[in-house]
Every structure is written in C-alpha cells, then in structure tokens.
Amino acid sequence: MDPINEQLKAIFNAGLDAVKTDSAVKRWVKRRGNTLVINHQTYKLDSFKRIFIVGAGKGVAPMAGVLKQILGDYLYRGMVIVKNGHAGDLDAVEVVEAGHPHPDQAGFEASRRLAGMVEEATADDLVFCLITGGASSLLTLPIDGITLEDKQTVTHVLLECGADIQEINTIRKHLSGIKAGQLAKKAYPAQVITLIVSDVIGNQYTDIGSGPTAPDHTTFQSCWNIITSYGLEDRLPANVIRRIEAGVHGRIPETPKENDPVFERVNNMIVADNLLALQAAQTKAERLGYNTLILSSALEGESRQVARFLAAIAMEVRQTHHPIAPPACLIIGGETTVQVKGSGKGGRNQELALAMALSLKAADNIYALCAGSDGSDGMTDAAGAIIDNTTVGQARSEKRDPWMYLNNNDSYNFFKPMGNLVITGPTLTNVMDINIMIIP
Numbered sequence: 133m134d135p136i137n138e139q140l141k142a143i144f145n146a147g148l149d150a151v152k153t154d155s156a157v158k159r160w161v162k163r164r165g166n167t168l169v170i171n172h173q174t175y176k177l178d179s180f181k182r183i184f185i186v187g188a189g190k191g192v193a194p195m196a197g198v199l200k201q202i203l204g205d206y207l208y209r210g211m212v213i214v215k216n217g218h219a220g221d222l223d224a225v226e227v228v229e230a231g232h233p234h235p236d237q238a239g240f241e242a243s244r245r246l247a248g249m250v251e252e253a254t255a256d257d258l259v260f261c262l263i264t265g266g267a268s269s270l271l272t273l274p275i276d277g278i279t280l281e282d283k284q285t286v287t288h289v290l291l292e293c294g295a296d297i298q299e300i301n302t303i304r305k306h307l308s309g310i311k312a313g314q315l316a317k318k319a320y321p322a323q324v325i326t327l328i329v330s331d332v333i334g335n336q337y338t339d340i341g342s343g344p345t346a347p348d349h350t351t352f353q354s355c356w357n358i359i360t361s362y363g364l365e366d367r368l369p370a371n372v373i374r375r376i377e378a379g380v381h382g383r384i385p386e387t388p389k390e391n392d393p394v395f396e397r398v399n400n401m402i403v404a405d406n407l408l409a410l411q412a413a414q415t416k417a418e419r420l421g422y423n424t425l426i427l428s429s430a431l432e433g434e435s436r437q438v439a440r441f442l443a444a445i446a447m448e449v450r451q452t453h454h455p456i457a458p459p460a461c462l463i464i465g466g467e468t469t470v471q472v473k474g475s476g477k478g479g480r481n482q483e484l485a486l487a488m489a490l491s492l493k494a495a496d497n498i499y500a501l502c503a504g505s506d507g508s509d510g511m512t513d514a515a516g517a518i519i520d521n522t523t524v525g526q527a528r529s530e531k532r533d534p535w536m537y538l539n540n541n542d543s544y545n546f547f548k549p550m551g552n553l554v555i556t557g558p559t560l561t562n563v564m565d566i567n568i569m570i571i572p
C-alpha cells in the first residue's frame with residue numbers, strides 16, 4: 133500500500149481516538165469522594181435515593197461502562213440500547229442490541245422497558261441519559277395510531293429520498309413517544325443529566341438522536357413542509373399522513389418545547405463532536421510534516437456535488453499553492469447526503485470518494501480518504517474509501533467504468549476489488565464523517 137495511504141489512515145485513526153466515547157465520559161464526569169463534578173456543576177451522590185443509567189446509540193456501551201465504574205455502588209439500575217454488534221459486557225447495566233438505521237422489534241421492546249424504568253424515577257432520583265448517533269432508530273416507541281411497520285417504512289423512505297438528518301428527525305420526532313424531549317417528560321421530576329456525542333452538524337441537542345431529553349424546535353407544520361418538498365405524500369403510510377395532518381390542524385398536542393417544565397431539572401451537554409476529531413487529525417497531520425488546514429466541520433450537500441468542490445480545492449493547492457502550499461493536508465468534517473436512485477451498494481462516503489476520483493486529473497498527485505467515524509458507511513461493512521489520481525485510470529485499465537458504478541450508487545463494488553475500502557469495524561463512536569486530502 134502506498135505510504136501516503138498509510139498516512140491517510142493514521143490521520144483518520146488519530147481523529148477517531150480523540151472521540152472515543154468512554155474517554156469523553158472520563159473527561160466530563162469527575163468524582164471527588166461522594167461528589168460528582170460535571171460541567172462545573174457539583175452533584176452530591178448521597179442526595180439521591182437512586183441513580184439510573186439509560187441511553188441509546190452506537191457508542192453508548194463504553195460510556196455506560198465508564199459511568200458505572202465512576203458511580204460504583206451508587207448505581208441502582210441501567211439499560212442502554214445499541215446497534216447490533218456494538219454491545220459491551222456490562223453487569224448492572226443491561227445492554228440490548230437492536231436495529232439501525234432501520235428500527236426493529238428488539239428496539240421497540242427495549243424502548244418500552246427503558247421508558248418504564250425512567251417513569252419509575254422520582255424527584256429524589258438521578259437519571260443519566262447517554263446519547264450518540266443512532267439513537268433515533270434504536271429508541272423506537274411509536275405513538276398511538278402509529279405502528280412499528282409504519283416507522284420502518286418512514287425510515288426507509290426518508291433515508292433514500294436525500295433528506296438531511298434534521299429533516300429525517302423532524303418527522304421521526306412527531307411519530308414517537310420517546311423522542312423530542314419525551315424521555316425527559318417520562319423522567320420528570322427526577323434530575324436528568326444527558327451526555328451526548330454529537331453526530332449532527334450544528335450540535336443542536338434536539339437533532340442528535342432526535343433529542344430524547346431536549347426541547348423540540350420542530351413542529352407538525354415543519355413535517356408537512358418536508359413531506360411536500362420531497363414529494364412523499366404518496367410514499368408514507370396513511371397513518372403517518374393522517375397524524376401529521378391532524379397535528380397541523382392542532383388536533384394533536386405538539387412535542388415538548390422550550391420552557392416546558394419537564395426540562396427544569398435537565399442538564400444536556402455535548403461531550404464529543406466532529407471538530408474534536410478534526411483537531412486531533414490536524415495534530416497528527418502536522419506531526420507527519422504537512423501544512424494542514426481544517427476547512428470545516430459542517431460540510432453538507434449531495435455527495436457527488438461536494439466531491440467536485442473538494443477536488444477543486446485540492447487541485448488549487450496543487451497548481452497555485454492556495455489556500456495552503458504543498459506538502460499539504462486538508463481536513464473536512466460533516467455529513468453529506470445521497471439521493472439513492474440505483475440498485476447498487478454503498479454509502480455517502482464511498483460515493484463521495486468515487487465522485488472525487490472522477491473529478492481529479494491524472495497528473496494531479498492528490499490522495500483522499502473519505503470515511504464515516506462510526507465505521508459503517510451505508511449498509512456496508514466499510515467505513516469509507518481511499519482514492520488518488522490513479523484510481524480511475526486503474527479501474528478503466530481493468531475495463532470497469534467508474535461512471536456506471538457511480539450512477540448505480542454502487543461505490544462499494546467499485547472499490548472492493550481494488551482494495552481501496554477503509555474497513556475499521558464498529559468504532560463505537562459517531563461524530564459524522566471525516567474527509568482527509570493529502571497533496572504531497
């Protein structure tokens with residue numbers, strides 16, 4: 133493997149190491165004797181009758197493990213829901229595996245039990261809530277009139293239509309009995325401390341995992357606007373359309389908003405995010421001798437359009453040494469989207485890498501790695517892919533047309549035979565995607 137590809141992977145892994153969810157909890161939750169110090173606030177452990185740990189998301193098992201160690205015998209009970217294959221072995225905190233990105237029966241049953249545990253909490257209790265990306269699918273508690281099948285259809289349609297995560301979650305929040313601050317409602321009036329690993333641009337509590345303990349800024353009207361803007365009126369189940377229309381006409385109560393009393397004793401905080409990963413990646417790149425720039429942690433847009441923009445920046449560095457001179461490393465984080473029209477296999481990062489390879493000129497001597505920090509890009513076992521300015525030429529010499537793969541959303545099968553996939557396995561963290569370009 134080209135040594136620069138090894139450097140790309142080392143820079144990516146340095147970013148991942150900085151956002152390990154267990155280290156995030158260790159950074160934010162300090163125990164001093166029988167007092168916890170969290171985000172400059174102190175909590176006397178003996179002032180609570182019972183302490184619970186609940187949560188959901190791809191990376192919450194390691195968070196629960198660290199919190200359990202910190203709390204020791206003060207922990208009363210716990211239950212977290214993680215994506216299949218993302219569990220840890222924790223006694224005293226039950227770890228249940230469930231479906232992601234598509235909700236399933238296991239998640240439904242676990243969410244019902246988790247909700248029941250939280251409803252037990254009283255004003256004398258403390259509930260820790262651990263949230264990372266993936267929680268929207270894993271915490272699934274359809275609200276009256278909506279079935280699990282309805283939610284499965286909604287998820288499938290929304291994921292494929294090109295809607296971004298805020299739009300997807302706006303609708304999922306309004307079909308749920310636990311999202312959008314409703315877990316806080318179930319816990320009220322207990323003290324709630326929510327530790328969040330952000331995988332959404334803007335780090336808004338309500339966007340991450342559909343904000344189970346955060347006030348919801350979206351409304352039924354926002355849902356209807358999204359449905360019409362993507363032309364989904366005939367693709368979503370009748371139950372869903374009926375509920376949204378009833379909500380728009382005020383016949384159904386809205387989700388809990390800012391100033392709702394249920395949030396009086398809730399303390400939400402972001403303990404790791406994309407920028408933290410990018411900063412660690414930058415340090416690694418600088419140590420490898422590159423002039424390094426972080427261009428953004430808020431990249432969004434359709435993967436193939438974003439790819440052309442990123443390729444253009446890399447080519448500018450190559451040709452005119454702007455915005456930085458080679459040997460250069462550019463680092464960009466965020467979350468692109470893909471409107472899936474083909475029947476192929478892939479993910480937004482693999483699609484971005486393929487589209488970027490097609491935008492590079494053969495003489496450019498530019499390398500790039502595009503990968504998801506959670507280790508799973510789309511419904512594939514790859515986190516992403518690595519490319520350079522020879523990737524397209526190599527495929528064509530093997531009589532494989534890159535455009536055919538791109539137009540069929542089949543980026544995984546384009547890269548697999550070339551050995552260009554980035555395989556990490558579940559990373560147990562999730563701070564969106566990381567793109568690294570090296571211009572030697």
Ligand SMILES: Nc1ncnc2c1ncn2[C@@H]1O[C@H](COP(=O)(O)OP(=O)(O)O)[C@@H](O)[C@H]1O
Nearest residue numbers: 233291470476477478479480483508509510541
């Ligand atoms: N064949 C494909 N090619 C490119 N992108 C795809 C393909 N299939 C699904 N996707 C994209 O992958 C997204 C889900 O990927 P995933 O990595 O599970 O998201 P997340 O990590 O944010 O939970 C979908 O929103 C969809 O846009």
Ligand SMILES: O=C(O)[C@@H](CO)OP(=O)(O)O
Nearest residue numbers: 265266267268340341342
């Ligand atoms: O659970 C969710 O709502 C989203 C965003 O946090 O995570 P993911 O995109 O990984 O499903």
Ligand SMILES: [Mg+2]
Nearest residue numbers: 504508509510
């Ligand atoms: Mg992913």
